[in-house]
Amino acid sequence: MRDLQKEIIGDLGVKPEIDPASEIEDRVQFLTDYLIKARARGYVLGISGGVDSTLGGRLAQLSVERARQQGHDASFVAVRLPHHVQSDESDAQAAIEFISPDRRVTFNIGPAVDAFEKEYGLGVDARMSDFTKGNAKARMRMMAQYAVAGDTGMLVVGTDHAAEAVTGFYTKYGDGGVDIVPLAGLDKRQVRLLVKELGGPEELWNKVPTADLLDENPGRTDEDELGLTYETIDDYLEGKTVSVEVAERIEAYYLRSRHKRHMPAAMSDTWWK
Numbered sequence: 001m002r003d004l005q006k007e008i009i010g011d012l013g014v015k016p017e018i019d020p021a022s023e024i025e026d027r028v029q030f031l032t033d034y035l036i037k038a039r040a041r042g043y044v045l046g047i048s049g050g051v052d053s054t055l056g057g058r059l060a061q062l063s064v065e066r067a068r069q070q071g072h073d074a075s076f077v078a079v080r081l082p083h084h085v086q087s088d089e090s091d092a093q094a095a096i097e098f099i100s101p102d103r104r105v106t107f108n109i110g111p112a113v114d115a116f117e118k119e120y121g122l123g124v125d126a127r128m129s130d131f132t133k134g135n136a137k138a139r140m141r142m143m144a145q146y147a148v149a150g151d152t153g154m155l156v157v158g159t160d161h162a163a164e165a166v167t168g169f170y171t172k173y174g175d176g177g178v179d180i181v182p183l184a185g186l187d188k189r190q191v192r193l194l195v196k197e198l199g200g201p202e203e204l205w206n207k208v209p210t211a212d213l214l215d216e217n218p219g220r221t222d223e224d225e226l227g228l229t230y231e232t233i234d235d236y237l238e239g240k241t242v243s244v245e246v247a248e249r250i251e252a253y254y255l256r257s258r259h260k261r262h263m264p265a266a267m268s269d270t271w272w273k
């Protein structure tokens, strides 16, 4: 195995093989323990219709049910956060159906993002790029989730996992701005496996991943943007041999995105050198 591959696997805590049932149990217990220790009233998570939030949402719901059994006042809020109308709304509804959240709310981020884009145009005297607007959508979703969490004494769940962490494929302080990451250490096929084990519908655990942040290229697949397949990212993370070209591409993403996996750089830090 390549030296950096070994370092990355250790850093992100990926296991080459998992037992889905015990992974689910450990992650639900982690969410329950953390909630009780933090004296929080529950969890909040945006549900997109993708496989990551389907898993994060179901684990969070199971954890608050467990906390309630132990006498704690806890609940889970599933938040729909469409940018106006979402083309795969039916998948989002299927995910919510499967998760069976205590409470569901919808916050259309479209008007807020549009107003933000307009003020940017006036104040900065330039057109905001579609890419930057996409990151603004992710940050608006973060704001919406923190507003719900702040008013209810809850914590915001994140869906970051190893196959996203390794490439830094998330928006800093957008979907990366969260309180707890129960999917950490899983690669993408392991995420799918856990949703399948939990009894989720195949159309969700088998769904093609998309950040779906662009107006000009709706539903663009992650794999198209990354220039890598999750199969190869997962193989790399499980310590398997991938082509040198693929390994170098993954490692370049990893090194470039180090700033996303640390607190903001201070003079005493050395990780960036």
Ligand SMILES: Nc1ncnc2c1ncn2[C@@H]1O[C@H](COP(=O)(O)OP(=O)(O)OC[C@H]2O[C@@H]([n+]3cccc(C(=O)O)c3)[C@H](O)[C@@H]2O)[C@@H](O)[C@H]1O
Pocket: 135, 138, 168, 169, 170, 171, 172, 173, 174, 175, 210, 211, 212, 213, 222, 225, 259
């Ligand atoms: N060396 C460094 N040290 C400290 N900070 C550094 C830095 N380099 C950039 N930065 C900062 O980071 C910013 C760039 O990071 P960021 O704003 O995140 O933007 P960036 O990484 O350029 O874009 C986010 C990527 O994540 C993808 N994404 C986003 C959201 C969800 C999903 C999904 O899978 O659903 C995917 C999205 O498609 C895009 O490819 C720069 O503007 C700069 O402020």
Ligand SMILES: Nc1ncnc2c1ncn2[C@@H]1O[C@H](COP(=O)(O)OP(=O)(O)OP(=O)(O)O)[C@@H](O)[C@H]1O
Pocket: 045, 046, 047, 048, 049, 050, 051, 052, 053, 054, 079, 080, 081, 082, 083, 086, 141, 159, 175, 207, 208, 209, 210, 211, 212
């Ligand atoms: N339209 C949306 N509605 C609600 N939440 C969203 C929406 N889009 C993104 N999110 C939130 O941002 C997170 C990051 O998006 P990401 O695309 O990585 O995950 P996903 O959609 O759940 O799964 P996949 O990566 O397979 O598409 C989601 O898990 C979800 O919490």
Ligand SMILES: [Mg+2]
Pocket: 048, 050, 209, 210, 211, 212
């Ligand atoms: Mg998605």
